[in-house]
Amino acid sequence: MxxxxxxxxxxxxxxxxxxxxxxxxxxxxxxxxxxxxxxxxxHVVSFDPNSPEAKRVLRKIDWHIMTMVFSVYCLQLMDKNSLSYAAVEGIREATHLTASQYSWLGSIVYFGYLGGDIPASYFLQKFPLVKYFSLMTICWGIVVACQAACSDFAGLAVCRFLLGWIEVCTVPAVFMITASYYTASEQIARVGLWYTSSALAGCFGGFFAWCLYFSGSFGWRAIFILYGGLTILCGVVMFLFLDATPSAARWLTEDEKIIALERLRDTKVGSEVWGFNNEQLKEAFKDPRIYLIFALLVTTGLPNGGLTAFGPTIIKGFGFKTAQTTLLGMVPGAFETCIIPIFILLARKITRGVAGIIATLIGVVGAIMMLTIPEHAYGARYAGYVLTLQYPICIIFVITYITSGVSGTTKKFAFNCLYQAGFAVGNLIGPQTFRGKDAPNYYPAKYVMLAFILVSGVLIGVLEGIHLRWNRTRDAQDAEDSKRGVVHPVIENEEFMDLTDFQQRHFR
Incomplete structure (x- = not known):
């Protein structure tokens, strides 16, 4: 409407x-x-979110939503990282890439992100969200597979640009779907769950690359064909079975839909994708958090861009052989998968801001290890590499600031848009810090990585401080109104009326 x-x-x-x-x-x-x-x-008179029926509905939602969201997010990362595994299996030699051209292939995908960011945000509001998202997933799977047919830099560059342009819709779509089904308290665990797929993408990618390594010259082409085929299949499954909101869920009965919606009432972010609202867009750009999140995604994206494009190259530079490199590429993801539950527990027991800062500190320690440990101790330097790759865990908590801390369809899409733009800018710059003349250790790039991870921790602290201050201000205002006997009218179902977090008095 x-x-x-x-x-x-x-x-x-x-x-x-x-x-x-x-x-x-x-x-x-x-x-x-x-x-x-x-x-x-x-009209529900009373609702118990801890009732057996509510828990049963939550399990049903998890089964239908998390499995598909987890799969598509994992494939997105595998598709984007496929180039780095193709590099250690001979794509540079087969397509006659220079070091500079390979670096640009790592960046070009993010030019596509920047170009497709605003159109994707518009189309996700304009068209049925899941149908559009599913079709885009099928399209980017086709693009990934097409890379197997490329024989030079130009062909790969076109495919990488199209890959970024098309798949940029993934994160905002997944954000909206998660916020439409889960309460604020549930979102940290669920975001952590589907974000774990980014870690597992490294495991699966390393395993598949290791298997395909023994297929000879077809190895790097097989990576693109396999990943592209899996992505196309995932897109078809989502088109047939995924629903964007509880009210549209074909696999919920009418009573279950009511329960699913009542669960969301206290979250106050609604569940539907409403039409474009110019006032919400203006409000979004008056909200300082949107600029903090943009800056955060730049500072976290820059190290990520370099590690995504050059991760296996860095490992190989420590002194490992090609087959060992592909297997060792699995370890950071496996380790991240194991420790994410610890960080989710930390966020629940303390605050998500503190959990995010600790994640960045682990990354800082890892980067320092890679920079200071002697070159002959390649095992210890590799351990530093593994620790460095744990810093992206902080993104889990940045995401929940958007999914549960921002309300209003257009405002939320604006935040998603700046999130993606920051991610693209950081990842675009990241590979350019790895210069051919610095190989194989790339010390200047690692110093840049260290600095940006440190800044990320500071920005998370500022973001957490803003939320705490605003909540205290609202609590103080409510207490003052109560003392003065001021009564504010209650609007039935206002939580689902596409109001922003600034417009809802009791939003926290």
């Missing part, structure tokens, strides 16, 4: 950051929204 059906009047004199607004809603127009239509038809 159009967001023009909502008329928002701001109270004078208070900061919008305190979330103090009066909202007038055209209820009849609002009921055109599928979720509101369901909730209006079923």
């Amino acid at each position: 159009s967001n023009q059906d909502l008329v928002i009047d701001e109270e004078k004199g208070d900061s919008a950051h305190a979330g103090v607004l009066d909202v007038h809603v055209d209820i009849e127009a609002a009921r055109r929204d599928a979720t509101l239509n369901l909730l209006s038809a079923h």
